[in-house]
Amino acid sequence: MGKNLYQKIFESHTVAKLPSGQTQLFIGLHLAHEVTSPQAFAMIREDGLKVLFPERTFATVDHIIPTVAEERIRPLKDEIAEEMLVHLERNTNDFGIRFFGTSTEEQGVVHVVGPEQGITQPGMTIACGDSHTATHGAFGTIAFGIGTSQVADVLATQTLAMAPLKTRRIVFTGSLKSGVTPKDVALAYIAKLGVNGGVGYAYEFTGPVIDNMEMEGRMTVCNMAIEAGARVGYCNPDEKTYAFLKGKPFAPKGEKWEEALAYWKSVASDPDATYDDEVEIDCSELEPMITWGITPAQAIQLNDNMPMINSFKESERFVVAEAYEYMGFEEGGKMIGTPIDVAFIGSCTNGRLSDLKSAASILKGHKVNPNVSLWIVPGSMKIKKQAEELGLDKIFIDAGAEWREAGCSLCLAMNPDKLKGRQVSASSSNRNFKGRQGSPSGRTLLMSPAMVAAAAIEGKVADVRKYL
C-alpha cells in the first residue's frame, strides 16, 4: 500500500520511540529569529550544551526590525529591539550558525528567506519558533512551528519529541476566476474547515488548482494552515518546485542536483496513498474573500452578507457576537464599502514578488486615497531589489504608497509599524486577532494583496475586479 508524503518523511526521520510513547523526530532544517530564540540559547548555555548541527540552523532578523531605512541604523533606537538583535548576533556567532543580518542582502522574513535562498528543500523536516513555518510545506516538506523550549531541544539534539499527525487530503478542483488568488483559496479552506478543524492533522493541499499554482501561491496556501488549526500543511513537489529551486544560492548543483531530484521525487505522495480524511473544495465559483471578524475563519466572499449570529450553533455564538462587537459591524451587512484607514501589503503570507506585482498591476496609474496610508513591505531585501529592478517601487511611490525595507512589520506590529486606536486595516497578512496589528482596539480585514491595493485606492473595501 502506498504512503503519503507526511508518512514517508515522518518515517524516514524517526530516530527512536521515546519512553513517553512519542517519536523522536530528526529535524533537517531549523530556522531561527530574534523573538523566540534568545531564551532557547540561554537554556542550552545554562545546561552547558553545544549546538549539535550548527550548519543546519539558519537565522535572520524579521519581527522587531524597523522597515524605514534610516531607522535600521545600529544601534536601533528601540533599546530592547537592539538587545534582541545583539543576542541573536552573539548567539549565532558563538555557536557557529549562519545569520542573515540587517547588513546583508539575504535578510528578510524567515519564511521568505528559506525558500528564496534554496535552503528549504523537498523531503526535509523543518522547524522554527514561529507558527507560520508550514509555509515551507509548499516544497514538499513537513514544516511546523515550535515553542522556545523545543527550539532549545532542536539546538541541542536536532530532534523533537513528536506524535504523528493524521492526514487530511484537501483537493481543490476547478480553476480560479480572474481576480481570485491563492490568498482567497487559503481563506476559503479556513472558512470551510474552521479555525480548529485541522487540530491533529497535517493538511495535504492538492488538485488542479494547486497543480496550476506557482510556488509563491502554494506558499501562501500552506502558510495559513495553522489558521485552520493544522500545524503542518504541504503540497507535493513537482516540476514547478524543482524549477523554483534550480540555481538558488543554497540549492544543490551539478551531480548533487541530479541526486537531489531523485530524492525529491521519491517523497511525493504515492498515487495509492491513503489519508485519514479527504475533502474536496470546488474553486470554480470562488470569489475574492475578506474577513469580517476576529478569527481568520470569520470570512466571506466579497459580495456575500456577513452571517447572522443565530445561524451558528449555540457553542459558537459567543465568539461570533464578540467579533461583531469588537469590529463594530452589523450582522447580515456587507463588507464592501467599509472605510479603511491603513492598507498593508507584506508578511510571510503575501510579501513575495508575485504579491508585489499583483498589487502594482492594480495601483498603476491610480492614487492611494488621501485618507489611507498604504505600506508596502517586501518579504526580503532580495525581493525589494527584484521589485526595484522591475520598477515596481516607482509605481508604488507614484501612487502615494510607502515603499519600505524587509520585515514582518504590521503583520504583528513588534516594530514601530502599528495601527492607532480603532483604525481599520486592509491587510494581506494572516491574522485578524484582536489587537494583532499593534493597537489594542485596532481592526484587521484580511484579503489578497490585489484587494488591499483596490481598497487603498478607494479608501474602502472594493471589488478588485473592476481594476483588472
Place this chain on the structure above:
Amino acid sequence: MSAKKIDIVIGSGVPLRGNDIDTDRIIPARFLKRVTFDGLGQFAFADDIASLEIQNKKHPFRDPLYEKGSILVSNQNFGCGSSREHAPQALKRWGINAIIAESYSEIFFGNCVALGIPCYTVDHETAQKILAWIEANPSVPMETSTESRSLKMGDETISLNLADGPRGQFLDGTWHARAALMANVNKVVELASGLPYMSFLD
C-alpha cells in the same frame, strides 16, 4: 535527569469563557520584546483587561475573586495562533498550574507540556458546568489529577481527558523532553548520516 512528577494541582478556578482565545490575547506581541521570560505574568491578557476596564467590567485575571486561582477553564481552541511560548510562560508566571478547556491549539498544548502545565479537555456541556460552578464558588479550591484524570469540584468528581502520552510524561517526569532526546544523540547522528539530503545544502 528527569523533572519532577506532576500529578495533583490544588487551587481555585479562573473562568475564562469564550472560543478561540488566541496567544496574541494571552500575551500581546509588544510584550515579546524581551530576551527572558521573567516578569511576563503581569502582562497576561493585558489588552483584554484594559478594554474591559473601560467598560467598567472585570477580566477574570484582574478580578479579586479569581486572582489567587491556579486552574484556568475555557472553551474551544484555547491558545490558537502564534507559537509563542511566552503565552503559557505568562499564564504560569501569573499562577496557572493546570488548564481545562474543550480543545487547544496543538503548539500551545505542546508548549504547556514542556512547561509542566497539564491541559485537560472536556466536552462543551462539562466546560459550561465547570465555568458556572467556579462563578458560583469563586476562590473555592478545586483539585485536578493527572493520575486519575479527574477534577474534584465541591462534592463532585468530574472525569477529564488527557491523552496517555502527555499523562505518562507528567507522571514519570519526562514532560521536559530534552533529557530523553539527549540520551539518543548517537542514534541521531547515525540517522542523519543516512539521510540523502545532508549534502544538498550547497
